[in-house]
Amino acid sequence: MNTQTGALLHQAHMTTIEALQSLDELLGSNKKAPAKDDLLARKLKQLARILKSEVESHFGFEENHLFKVFVEQGETGIVTMLTHEHRSILPLALQVADLAVAAAEAGFTDATWTEFKDAGAELVEREIFHIQKEEMGLLSAISALVDPETDEELADIYRREVG
C-alpha cells in the first residue's frame, strides 16, 4: 500500500474486520441471549461505533470523493458495484449498531437477540465480502490511477471527515 489514501482505508478495514470477527465470535458462542454485563456492554458500544464509522463516514468518503476520481478515469464498473453493495450494507449495519446500543443499555431479550443474531450474521458475511473486493481492487488501484497530488488531497479529506 504505497498511497496515503490506500493506507488510511486499509487501516479502517482492519479495524472493521476485527470488530466483525469479534461480532462473529459473540454470535457463534451464544445460542441464547447472553446476560448483560459491563464487558458485553463495552463490546457492544465499541461495535456500534466502528460500524457507524465504517458505513457513514468511510462509505461517505468513498462515494463523495474517491469514486469520483475513478469515474473521471472511466473506471465506472467497480464504482457501480461497490456503491450498490454500500446500499445493501448500510441499513443492515445501522440496524446492528442500533440493536447493539440498545442492548448495551438494557440487555437483550430473546426477540432482540434473534434479530441481532440474524442481522449480525448477514452483516458479517456481506461486509467481509465487500472489504475483500475493496482490499484487492480499490485500494491497490489507487496507486495505479491516482496521482500523488490527488492522493494527498484525498488523504487530507479522509483525515478531516472520517478521522
Add this chain to the structure above:
Amino acid sequence: MFPGSFMMGAKDRLLPPSVPYRFFVAAVAFHLLAWVLLLVGNDGVLGFVGGQGMVLAALHLITLGTLAMTAMGAAIQLLPVATRRPLGPIWAIKLMFILYAPGVALFAAGLAHSFAWAQHAGATLSVAGLAIFATLVGTNLRKVDDLPGVTRHAWLAVASLIGLAVLGLLLVIDFTKGFLPDHMAAAAAHAALAGYGFMGMLALGFSYVLIPMFVLGSAVPDSVGKRTALLSGLGLALGAGGALAGIGPVAALGIILGLAASVIYLRGMLASLKTRMKKRLEPFFRMVWIAWALLPVSLLAALAPALGAPLDPWAGLWGFLLVFGWLLSFVTAILQRIMPFLASMHSSALGGKPALLSHLSPKLPVDIHLGCHAAALVLVSVAIAGGWVWPMRLGLLAGLIGAIAFGVYTIEVLRRYRSHMAAAAAANQQG
C-alpha cells in the same frame, strides 16, 4: 505485481454467466464419469503404466475433462480481470467449448474402447479447442507487463500446452502406427508437461491472485513469482526433456528444480496466509491444504521412477498423486469457491441485494466430497503401493461418491442462483 488489478474493472469484464459455467458444469460431469470408468475398469488400475482402455480413458477425462476444462472456464473469466485487458470475442470462447467438450468425450470413448477413429477425431477436436485457448491467452498476455507473477506462469502454461499437444497427438498416432522409438518415454514427458507444465503453471499463477484475495492476505511479492517461474521453466525443460530422451538423472534434476519452485511457492502462499485479516478460513481451504501437501509429495514420488525404480508401482503412484492428489484437489477447491463467487457477483444484475455466498453454497455436499476425496486418495495410494485389490475398490467407490456429492453441490449452486434471480425479476416487475 499489481494486486489491485484483480477486482478493478471486474464488473466491466464479467462474461455472461452461461459462458464460464458451461465449462464448470462440463468439468463436473467429466469428473463423475471418470470415477465411473475407473470403477468399471478397476481390474486395470493396479499395475497401470499406460496402454489403451478404461483407465487411460478415465485419466484423460480427469486431465482434459475436469482439470483443463476448469482451467479454461476460470481463465477466460479471471485472466481479463487480472490483466485488465479483454480476452477475445465471446464467439471464439463458445467455439472453443463446442470443439473441446465433444472432443474430450469422443477421445475418451476412443481410448476406452480402442477405436482409432474416435481417438483421432477426439484428439483433433480437443487440440483445436486448446489451440483457440492458447491463442486467446497468448494474445491477452502479449499486452501485459505489470503482472509478472501471473503472466510468466501463464506463458509457461501456454508453452507446455504446445508441447503436450504435439506429444499427445504423436502418442495417439503411435497407438496404430507404432513409429515412436520409446512410447513410454514420450508418455512420461507428455504427462510432466500436462501436469506440472500446463495445469501446474496455471495453478501457481492464479494462486498468486486468488489466494490472497480469498483470505484477505498480503499480496505475494513479484520476486517470488519471478523465482518460481524461472525454476519451474528450467525444471520443466529438464524434467520433460530428460523423460523424453530417457535420461533419468536429467529428469531427476528437473524434478529437484520443480521441488525448489514448489517450496518457494508454498512459502509465498503461507506468508500471505500469515498476514491475512480473515482469521477463519473458508471450507474450500481444506481441499487447498490437501493439494498443497501433495504437490511436493508428487514430485518426490516422481524421483523414484526417474532414478530407475520399477515403473510398477512408482509410475502409477506418481501419476495418481500428481493428477488426483495435487491437481484435482486444487481444482475442485477453486471450483467450489469460484462457482458461488461468480454467481454472487452476477446476482445483483437485476437490482436488489447480491446473494449471500453462504446462501448459494450448500455445506453438506462439499463436506461429503472432502471426506470421500481424502479417503480415495489414501486408499488408492495404499492400494497402488501395496498391489492390493480391495483398498483400490473401496477407494474408487469413495471417489465416485465424492464426485456425485460435488455434482450435487454444482447443481445446487446453480439452482439457488437461478432462484435468487427469479425472485429479483419478480420484485422488479412488482416494483
